[in-house]
Amino acid sequence: MSQTKILLDESEIPTQWYNVIADMPNPPTPPLGPDGKPVGPEALSAIFPDALIEQEVSGQRWIDIPDKVREIYQLWRPSPLYRAHRLEAALGTPARIYYKYEGVSPAGSHKPNTAVAQGYYNQQAGIKRLTTETGAGQWGSSLALVGQMFDIEVRVYMVKVSYEQKPFRRSMMQTWGAEVLASPTDQTEAGRKILAGDPDSPGSLGIAISEAVEEAASRDDTNYSLGSVLNHVLLHQTVIGLEAKKQFEKVGDYPDMVFAPCGGGSNFGGAAFPFFADKASGKEVRLVAVEPASCPSLTRGHYAYDFGDAVGLTPMMKMYTLGHDFVPPGIHAGGLRYHGDSALVSQLYNEGLIEAQAVHQLETFDAGVLFARNEGIIPAPESNHAICAVINEARQCTKTGEAKTLFFNLSGHGHFDMASYDKYFSGELHDYEYPAEAIDAALHNLPEVAEG
Amino acid sequence: MSQTKILLDESEIPTQWYNVIADMPNPPTPPLGPDGKPVGPEALSAIFPDALIEQEVSGQRWIDIPDKVREIYQLWRPSPLYRAHRLEAALGTPARIYYKYEGVSPAGSHKPNTAVAQGYYNQQAGIKRLTTETGAGQWGSSLALVGQMFDIEVRVYMVKVSYEQKPFRRSMMQTWGAEVLASPTDQTEAGRKILAGDPDSPGSLGIAISEAVEEAASRDDTNYSLGSVLNHVLLHQTVIGLEAKKQFEKVGDYPDMVFAPCGGGSNFGGAAFPFFADKASGKEVRLVAVEPASCPSLTRGHYAYDFGDAVGLTPMMKMYTLGHDFVPPGIHAGGLRYHGDSALVSQLYNEGLIEAQAVHQLETFDAGVLFARNEGIIPAPESNHAICAVINEARQCTKTGEAKTLFFNLSGHGHFDMASYDKYFSGELHDYEYPAEAIDAALHNLPEVAEG
Numbered sequence: 001m002s003q004t005k006i007l008l009d010e011s012e013i014p015t016q017w018y019n020v021i022a023d024m025p026n027p028p029t030p031p032l033g034p035d036g037k038p039v040g041p042e043a044l045s046a047i048f049p050d051a052l053i054e055q056e057v058s059g060q061r062w063i064d065i066p067d068k069v070r071e072i073y074q075l076w077r078p079s080p081l082y083r084a085h086r087l088e089a090a091l092g093t094p095a096r097i098y099y100k101y102e103g104v105s106p107a108g109s110h111k112p113n114t115a116v117a118q119g120y121y122n123q124q125a126g127i128k129r130l131t132t133e134t135g136a137g138q139w140g141s142s143l144a145l146v147g148q149m150f151d152i153e154v155r156v157y158m159v160k161v162s163y164e165q166k167p168f169r170r171s172m173m174q175t176w177g178a179e180v181l182a183s184p185t186d187q188t189e190a191g192r193k194i195l196a197g198d199p200d201s202p203g204s205l206g207i208a209i210s211e212a213v214e215e216a217a218s219r220d221d222t223n224y225s226l227g228s229v230l231n232h233v234l235l236h237q238t239v240i241g242l243e244a245k246k247q248f249e250k251v252g253d254y255p256d257m258v259f260a261p262c263g264g265g266s267n268f269g270g271a272a273f274p275f276f277a278d279k280a281s282g283k284e285v286r287l288v289a290v291e292p293a294s295c296p297s298l299t300r301g302h303y304a305y306d307f308g309d310a311v312g313l314t315p316m317m318k319m320y321t322l323g324h325d326f327v328p329p330g331i332h333a334g335g336l337r338y339h340g341d342s343a344l345v346s347q348l349y350n351e352g353l354i355e356a357q358a359v360h361q362l363e364t365f366d367a368g369v370l371f372a373r374n375e376g377i378i379p380a381p382e383s384n385h386a387i388c389a390v391i392n393e394a395r396q397c398t399k400t401g402e403a404k405t406l407f408f409n410l411s412g413h414g415h416f417d418m419a420s421y422d423k424y425f426s427g428e429l430h431d432y433e434y435p436a437e438a439i440d441a442a443l444h445n446l447p448e449v450a451e452g
Numbered sequence: 453m454s455q456t457k458i459l460l461d462e463s464e465i466p467t468q469w470y471n472v473i474a475d476m477p478n479p480p481t482p483p484l485g486p487d488g489k490p491v492g493p494e495a496l497s498a499i500f501p502d503a504l505i506e507q508e509v510s511g512q513r514w515i516d517i518p519d520k521v522r523e524i525y526q527l528w529r530p531s532p533l534y535r536a537h538r539l540e541a542a543l544g545t546p547a548r549i550y551y552k553y554e555g556v557s558p559a560g561s562h563k564p565n566t567a568v569a570q571g572y573y574n575q576q577a578g579i580k581r582l583t584t585e586t587g588a589g590q591w592g593s594s595l596a597l598v599g600q601m602f603d604i605e606v607r608v609y610m611v612k613v614s615y616e617q618k619p620f621r622r623s624m625m626q627t628w629g630a631e632v633l634a635s636p637t638d639q640t641e642a643g644r645k646i647l648a649g650d651p652d653s654p655g656s657l658g659i660a661i662s663e664a665v666e667e668a669a670s671r672d673d674t675n676y677s678l679g680s681v682l683n684h685v686l687l688h689q690t691v692i693g694l695e696a697k698k699q700f701e702k703v704g705d706y707p708d709m710v711f712a713p714c715g716g717g718s719n720f721g722g723a724a725f726p727f728f729a730d731k732a733s734g735k736e737v738r739l740v741a742v743e744p745a746s747c748p749s750l751t752r753g754h755y756a757y758d759f760g761d762a763v764g765l766t767p768m769m770k771m772y773t774l775g776h777d778f779v780p781p782g783i784h785a786g787g788l789r790y791h792g793d794s795a796l797v798s799q800l801y802n803e804g805l806i807e808a809q810a811v812h813q814l815e816t817f818d819a820g821v822l823f824a825r826n827e828g829i830i831p832a833p834e835s836n837h838a839i840c841a842v843i844n845e846a847r848q849c850t851k852t853g854e855a856k857t858l859f860f861n862l863s864g865h866g867h868f869d870m871a872s873y874d875k876y877f878s879g880e881l882h883d884y885e886y887p888a889e890a891i892d893a894a895l896h897n898l899p900e901v902a903e904g
Contacts, residue, residue, distance in 0.1 A: 003526075373600045
């Protein structure tokens with residue numbers, strides 16, 4: 001019988017994270033403050049520990065993973081690399097399809113890879129509380145999971161409409177001991193201001209970020225934690241691609257193409273950056289970020305300085321953006337609804353070193369269901385984006401007869417997303433293509449920045 | 453760093469199931485028909501394929517696992533054996549705690565171990581459709597998962613109240629292509645009869661079984677499939693204990709005590725029977741079935757012939773039973789609500805070869821939350837029963853200083869049971885202890901059987 005899962009021993013968990021900045025042809029663009037000048041590390045120290053700020057700006061290629069972090073990784077890592085024999089047979093494709101399954105983490109996605117590291121460095125810095133925001137709950141539950149492990153209280157500002165509609169992610173966070181508040185709350189200036197204007201506000205990710213950051217900035221024992229976008233978050237996620245490379249070595253194969261879903265960028269960065277290291281040394285490998293057509297920042301946005309949050313409180317980052325007040329339509333089920341993208345992913349895309357594809361919602365669910373019926377695992381809607389792009393490529397191989405090696409990151413399971421599958425089966429999900437004017441209108445609001 | 457997960461290669465998936473009947477000191481008691489005479493294999497052939505009927509009555513110690521079944525097992529097997537370092541530290545116990553994690557299957561529990569085998573043998577017998585019943589949905593989703601893989605249509609009669617209250621298990625089954633009906637339906641004689649009497653009937657497991665069996669018995673291309681209780685189901689589950697024994701060998705340890713939740717018995721049989729083989733050869737190992745105090749068949753029931761279903765359609769089996777019309781209180785959240793128990797488990801218990809413990813609901817959730825906060829995984833409420841018993845034993849070890857090796861089957865995750873955790877956190881769950889008269893009353897209804 002041919003091998004299905006390529007496993008590694010716990011001793012093979014990477015001992016260092018890979019920093020893509022070391023291999024980028026140009027230095028990363030700096031974040032800018034409201035005055036248009038680069039924001040120094042010191043401005044971030046009210047909400048982040050020094051170790052993470054150092055990682056955010058480091059140009060060092062390899063950064064040591066602390067033993068304590070690797071020890072907690074052992075609860076689920078190394079994650080398995082699967083050869084998708086049954087999916088290949090169903091497609092009748094000559095392509096070889098592999099996927100890294102990150103849904104084996106207790107929180108069910110790749111997010112704990114960075115949550116553990118952030119918990120560790122905050123504990124080292126003497127921090128007793130962490131705040132964060134969460135929408136659907138993937139990130140909030142990951143931080144809740146590790147809070148316990150580092151004796152750190154975790155407070156999650158959960159967008160009120162999600163808090164009410166998705167009670168099970170909330171229960172998960174409470175099981176791990178986190179405090180979960182429906183945002184807007186009356187506990188922060190930002191929340192009270194919103195509630196004064198609209199006592200029934202359903203909340204938004206932008207409001208929840210404001211509440212979490214405000215609390216962290218105003219308390220000495222409290223820091224703030226973010227689950228994507230920033231350089232140090234992508235750094236921590238590189239354990240995914242680093243393990244995958246070892247696993248490919250074991251079976252004597254190597255991907256022609258690497259696919260990962262792309263919202264804020266940590267999923268894609270984690271899976272693809274370690275392969276970028278090879279590409280930078282001349283190896284041929286195509287790296288494909290897959291985003292939703294309903295939130296097409298890379299494929300239809302502008303490459304420009306914009307705010308990271310909806311209300312303009314964060315530093316500005318140079319990134320592909322749809323405008324910081326862009327709101328994707330409510331018909332979209334997945335968690336890839338960020339208006340912008342990681343600065344690192346954006347820069348690599350702008351320089352033509354990585355590729356991007358936008359896929360429509362219904363085809364992602366078609367792909368996810370086909371996958372589930374053959375491989376068993378029911379994927380998260382975000383992961384379905386990568387699966388969709390891989391299946392399209394594998395079908396192309398069927399036509400051309402090319403036996404390409406395709407690899408994707410199956411970033412999480414869909415156990416907490418069955419309501420989206422329900423909507424798909426009952427015909428309530430739709431596709432949405434923005435008219436060019438809608439994109440242009442959103443981009444009118446980009447901040448003016450005099451670039452040096 | 454000390455090892456957390458003890459893994460096996462796919463080549464180490466067992467090639468044979470272990471049949472405990474070969475090592476039992478006495479032959480198993482036969483099932484009896486309505487006339488009080490033993491039911492022959494031929495009576496079962498309307499709803500089961502011959503291969504499964506042979507396994508049901510076989511006395512052979514080892515039964516080959518077909519290659520095709522092992523190939524599908526590879527999608528998640530071998531499952532990891534964990535050493536619970538963090539839980540041990542939290543308890544300050546000298547005990548060594550290990551758990552086998554069966555939640556890695558796509559359906560999230562141990563149930564697919566037998567679903568795959570049943571799908572295979574039914575396909576071999578030319579069967580195109582399988583019917584089954586499901587309450588909370590663990591079993592129905594496992595059969596749905598494998599239906600696709602053997603080109604077998606699966607129809608699940610899901611108890612109507614669960615169908616309405618637990619939509620996500622239903623969506624899971626639909627994702628895997630199964631047809632899910634809210635039972636009672638108007639498609640069977642049994643269902644129509646119930647609906648005629650009560651158009652708003654919430655359904656029951658007994659009614660759903662009647663519908664599934666009726667349909668299977670009346671159609672040549674259709675068989676029926678059961679997820680626990682029967683000998684062949686427990687047989688298929690022995691891959692759990694067989695793998696665990698190999699994993700213990702790798703780390704040079706061996707359990708003093710084996711714990712598993714016990715409802716119908718497949719969870720316990722699967723984990724414990726392979727260790728019983730050693731016990732039968734003189735090795736010291738205690739095997740502990742853990743049941744809910746709200747449905748205490750082993751610890752408070754009678755050992756007697758009784759029907760397997762609520763309405764008396766099935767053959768009678770000699771087992772520990774609370775009476776076939778016993779209905780546990782609705783306050784109980786777990787899935788261990790069966791009035792009886794596997795005949796094999798019952799016989800071994802009656803002969804003093806295995807032990808049983810009953811635990812209360814609130815302490816099981818206390819245990820599950822403590823486990824989740826240390827080990828990460830959020831367990832299914834059924835699994836919490838075993839965890840509770842293990843934690844009690846480990847705390848005992850703390851007092852006595854004994855460094856016992858404790859092993860339990862973590863039979864599934866709780867991702868589809870968060871509503872129960874919610875109720876626990878909000879104080880809506882309660883314990884329930886039956887007064888002796890209540891148990892006696894239920895037992896008054898046992899069928900009269902003249903035993904030979």
